[in-house]
Amino acid sequence: MWEGSGKVAIAGIGHSPTYRRWDERAETSLGAMAMDAVQAALDDCGLEADEVDGVVSAPGPLSGYWGPRPVLAAVKAAFQQTPGDAEDGISKVTAEWLARNLGLSALQVADNTAGMIGSVLNHAIELVVSGRCKAVVVLRPLNNFAGRYGHYGANAAAEASGTGQFTTAYGHSGFVSTMATFFTRYLWTYGKTHADLADLALIEHANGLLCDYGYFAQHAPEELTREQYLAGRWIAEPINIYDCDLPMQVAGAFVVTTAELARDLRQHPVYVRGIAGGPRARGRRASMYALEDAQAADTALANRLWQSAGIGPLEVDFANLYDAPLVLVPHLIETFGFCKPGEALEFCNPEQIGVGGVLPINPWGGNVGAGRSHGIDHIYEAVLQLRGQAGGRQIRGASVGVVHVGPPVNGAAQLLGVDAG
């Protein structure tokens, strides 16, 4: 068992509105959205800004800088700037920017990390377990600007340098390409086809329409049919448009506190029962995400999680598994031990993984069904479910949930519970 099990809680959660792209107004800038999310998380639990003693941000930018792009004077004038960094508050939001603009006066720790929200959350949890902090704000801002996502910078260059010598030079397009190759290997290994993914896709897209804070329920509430799914245009075959998550501008925040402090706050604490993550994978072909390497690494990650919590896969009421792109979900279902290797695509039927199923998966629709939050919503929804605040998506009797955010091999996970254990 992990020494911190049950001693830390997620006490507050906050979510900005979602926008397809930034409209270049000051009040919808990434900094403003980050402040909205953090203030919402503080209001949610009833903590004052001067009671926060730590901030951890995964500041961004999401996929390198979009450029060249002027920083508008009106946006600069609306916020206190970070000296020498005009991008702070625009394409990224650092812990320092947040502290300065939100007036966090009692900080002992202000960290920025390169990770995704899952590993950043684990970092905050460890700050509280170690006693360095009592109340940590965790921030994840995600920018999305005008122009096509990723069609810029190194991808738009006439030359391929750095790691691109061996990837971009062949037209390898980044993570979606990596996962397309990963999924071909999966389909071949287990004798499946892309069409076998349809049930999972339809469940996520339908769940997304029940998610009031997600993009599609708010801005594009249209049902996806099986025919539409199967006719979806390929992005990187065997991944189609409906297997991908729509980029959007959004920010999410969490307040992580000691269990004692959380019990004095406004909401029922959601206790952290176990965590797993770790340093980025090293060793030969680590960046290749070969299926067999990922199966070994993620099975080990899941086993570390179960051991840290003293809880096994049979005791879990729901699982929020990283799904950007969707083809990650069957891999994670298998490596987390919810079914045997090669059986996840059959496992993904409404009776099994739907909101009313035996083991609901991504009940708010995941990033595919609710928009590209880069994992913010995997945690946000887990807290809502464990508090009984998930509305029409509420899983009856949800008391233990597992969250995984990140790519194969390099993800991070939490085991969250209604009880401290």
Added chain:
Amino acid sequence: MERPIPIPDDVSKPFWEAANERRLVAQFCVACSEWQHPPERACAECGATPLEFRELSGAGTIYSVHVEHDSRVVVMQQHQPYIVATVLANESPYAVFLTNLPGTSAGDVAFGKDGEQSVHIGARVAVEFEEVGAGRFVPQFRVVS
């Protein structure tokens, strides 16, 4: 085929110099007795440095494959749909190469169990060299029967 032109750096320079002579080389760690490609500053397993480059036979198998229909790599969009296959050298599963699989069309690639297509995981391939500029070559792999 117009493509982003690879720019060698101090680690990869011997690889591209060999490619320009139509030879396929990869890093070899004597301590581990193991190959490594793409090249890195040190052995990813044991940290040994510097690593020597040795010549490979150029024979390999397709580890996996996908087809780009909506690529972010702007120069390559004119070729869509195009294949990106991952090849493991016969000498080592840690000598990993990408290729556009010249000679195979995107429609000939098999995904999973749909089996009418001819090119699939496990297919044998052999290296060839594509000229991308005056005296500049990039390795490609072609399916062999």
